[in-house]
Amino acid sequence: MKNAKISNAVIKRLPRYRRYLIELRKKGVEKISSKEFSNLIGYTASQIRQDLNNFGGFGQQGYGYSVDGLYDEISAILGLDKEYRMVIMGAGNLGQAIAKYTHFHKQGFKVCGVFEISPNLIGKDLDGIEIMDYENIVEYVEEEEIDIGIICVNQNNAQEVADKLSFAGVKGIWNFAPTDIEVPKHVALENVHLSDSLHSLAYHMNDIQKKDQSKEKAKKEE
Numbered sequence: 236m237k238n239a240k241i242s243n244a245v246i247k248r249l250p251r252y253r254r255y256l257i258e259l260r261k262k263g264v265e266k267i268s269s270k271e272f273s274n275l276i277g278y279t280a281s282q283i284r285q286d287l288n289n290f291g292g293f294g295q296q297g298y299g300y301s302v303d304g305l306y307d308e309i310s311a312i313l314g315l316d317k318e319y320r321m322v323i324m325g326a327g328n329l330g331q332a333i334a335k336y337t338h339f340h341k342q343g344f345k346v347c348g349v350f351e352i353s354p355n356l357i358g359k360d361l362d363g364i365e366i367m368d369y370e371n372i373v374e375y376v377e378e379e380e381i382d383i384g385i386i387c388v389n390q391n392n393a394q395e396v397a398d399k400l401s402f403a404g405v406k407g408i409w410n411f412a413p414t415d416i417e418v419p420k421h422v423a424l425e426n427v428h429l430s431d432s433l434h435s436l437a438y439h440m441n442d443i444q445k446k447d448q449s450k451e452k453a454k455k456e457e
């Protein structure tokens with residue numbers, strides 16, 4: 236890797252590159268130029284070259300990128316060439332939905348356990364996964380070598396759960412609670428604030444509407 240300090244914006248684009256490469260592999264495409272990739276994905280060719288140069292390039296002048304090679308490299312950069320063991324904290328609506336979503340497992344992210352505080356849920360079975368008592372989370376993470384904790388508890392309990400998971404030794408926390416939790420430096424944190432995304436959608440919808448209205452107005456005034 237050329238540069239250890241990669242901007243978050245670049246990291247966020249890599250899964251998208253990878254998704255398109257999966258489609259290209261399915262179609263049997265073996266190589267692609269940055270121009271062709273640009274037409275497909277919607278980023279400029281120079282953006283693509285710049286992004287991939289962060290990691291040493293991979294492209295060959297006059298040849299373009301090897302689809303398999305680039306797919307392997309990006310997968311390795313994202314750490315998707317290994318398996319991860321996960322626990323879900325909170326077996327409410329969201330926790331259950333994530334536990335039942337089998338696609339993550341196919342991508343190498345295995346849900347090993349689900350933890351709860353509600354006596355009504357502890358001991359129940361969730362598609363083959365037993366819902367366990369939150370009291371036992373630290374031992375479980377240590378014994379089962381859990382990598383990732385997924386926070387699906389109520390907002391008010393999220394920080395406490397994050398502290399417990401960090402203490403127990405998880406390497407990453409995927410936080411769905413709509414609150415900014417703090418984690419120690421050795422733990423990676425990714426927040427998924429669905430409402431933020433929805434609010435951003437509302438903004439863009441209204442922005443398009445406003446632009447359309449001002450176009451209409453300008454037309455009428457002509």
Ligand SMILES: NC(=O)c1ccc[n+]([C@@H]2O[C@H](COP(=O)([O-])OP(=O)(O)OC[C@H]3O[C@@H](n4cnc5c(N)ncnc54)[C@H](O)[C@@H]3O)[C@@H](O)[C@H]2O)c1
Nearest residue numbers: 325327328329350351352353369387388389390392412429
């Ligand atoms: N449901 C959604 O679609 C959705 C979408 C975006 C964000 N969220 C957020 O995700 C979180 C969960 O949402 P939900 O709809 O599943 O809520 P929910 O109330 O259905 O479930 C939360 C569960 O967490 C459990 N819990 C609380 N403290 C705990 C602890 N310390 N350890 C283990 N379990 C604990 C509760 O007993 C409950 O069963 C919330 O913070 C919510 O704001 C939910």
